[in-house]
Amino acid sequence: MAGIAPWLSLPDDNSDESRLNSRLREQALASYTHSVDPGSADYLLWKPEPQALVDSAYYTNALLRAPKQLWEPLSAVTKKRLIDEIKDLRRVSPPYQNWLLFAAMNEAFLLSIGEQWDPMRIDLAIRKINEWYVGDGWYGDGPRFHFDHYGGYVIHSMLVEILEILVATNAKFNSLDTVALLDQAYKRMQRYGQHLERLIGPDGSYAPIGRSLTYRTAVFQPLGLLAWRKKLPAALPEGQVRSATVAAQQAIFRFPSNFDANGYLTIGFTGHLPTLGDIYSNAGSMYITSESLVALGLPASDSYWTAPALDWTSKKAFSGQPFPKDYYVDY
Numbered sequence: 001m002a003g004i005a006p007w008l009s010l011p012d013d014n015s016d017e018s019r020l021n022s023r024l025r026e027q028a029l030a031s032y033t034h035s036v037d038p039g040s041a042d043y044l045l046w047k048p049e050p051q052a053l054v055d056s057a058y059y060t061n062a063l064l065r066a067p068k069q070l071w072e073p074l075s076a077v078t079k080k081r082l083i084d085e086i087k088d089l090r091r092v093s094p095p096y097q098n099w100l101l102f103a104a105m106n107e108a109f110l111l112s113i114g115e116q117w118d119p120m121r122i123d124l125a126i127r128k129i130n131e132w133y134v135g136d137g138w139y140g141d142g143p144r145f146h147f148d149h150y151g152g153y154v155i156h157s158m159l160v161e162i163l164e165i166l167v168a169t170n171a172k173f174n175s176l177d178t179v180a181l182l183d184q185a186y187k188r189m190q191r192y193g194q195h196l197e198r199l200i201g202p203d204g205s206y207a208p209i210g211r212s213l214t215y216r217t218a219v220f221q222p223l224g225l226l227a228w229r230k231k232l233p234a235a236l237p238e239g240q241v242r243s244a245t246v247a248a249q250q251a252i253f254r255f256p257s258n259f260d261a262n263g264y265l266t267i268g269f270t271g272h273l274p275t276l277g278d279i280y281s282n283a284g285s286m287y288i289t290s291e292s293l294v295a296l297g298l299p300a301s302d303s304y305w306t307a308p309a310l311d312w313t314s315k316k317a318f319s320g321q322p323f324p325k326d327y328y329v330d331y
Contacts, residue, residue: 061109126162
């Protein structure tokens with residue numbers, strides 16, 4: 001839901017895509033309704049597992065990305081049930097790592113709809129994530145640096161979107177300069193985006209490093225969010241980012257075993273590989289890969305889609321073309 005929410009927020013027109021969008025939007029609203037209805041067979045496993053906190057952050061992130069399409073049309077009963085489930089997840093004590101952002105994302109959602117929210121959960125997450133910044137666009141996931149793709153799966157995008165809510169609501173609760181922090185977070189995400197683009201090889205492959213590789217192309221969520229927000233840096237032209245990320249999608253999804261006989265994503269990377277799953281992996285969590293689809297929130301007429309295709313950095317580098325040098329940043 002979080003990955004396709006920007007696409008669901010596109011205005012309706014008479015195209016085939018728009019008709020598909022409208023149908024899936026209706027199904028999404030029904031899904032949200034059933035997900036918090038204890039009498040429904042599709043009521044989610046909100047209790048008792050702490051893993052529900054992780055899932056809930058993507059669930060509320062979708063509502064933040066498309067509030068008019070996914071939140072406002074819900075019935076008063078569904079809204080109350082949903083709010084109650086989210087608040088009840090405060091029973092989960094998040095580990096000192098990216099989980100702090102999951103708790104903060106839920107509070108940012110509550111803030112955005114005018115509900116009672118817990119400022120300390122947001123304050124702690126922002127302060128700790130910034131304390132764990134290791135430089136050149138990279139954050140540690142906790143006090144110790146982990147070389148993995150969690151900057152793409154979680155950290156950069158959630159930090160930016162939480163700060164955006166604080167700025168938009170003009171929330172005042174402590175000494176955080178949220179405007180300056182948001183500007184800093186975007187600069188760091190832009191730098192991280194430069195690294196992500198350079199990690200995509202000439203054939204679209206990228207380094208399978210670290211935990212949760214079964215989230216596949218969610219690695220590139222920051223590039224999609226930067227494109228959707230029109231904040232790609234000058235060093236990353238739209239046609240270049242589009243070409244690189246499409247190549248990465250094709251490198252992963254060209255293998256049929258990514259999907260089972262019913263069309264659902266399997267646990268794996270370039271195909272079904274259950275041994276790659278982590279203790280927390282399940283069929284549903286595979287759909288975090290949809291975070292790589294955020295740029296679909298831009299209409300077909302947008303320059304991101306119409307700009308000429310350009311070779312990306314590695315493709316230039318390994319075909320003898322000139323390519324830009326790369327230097328660290330100090331913000």
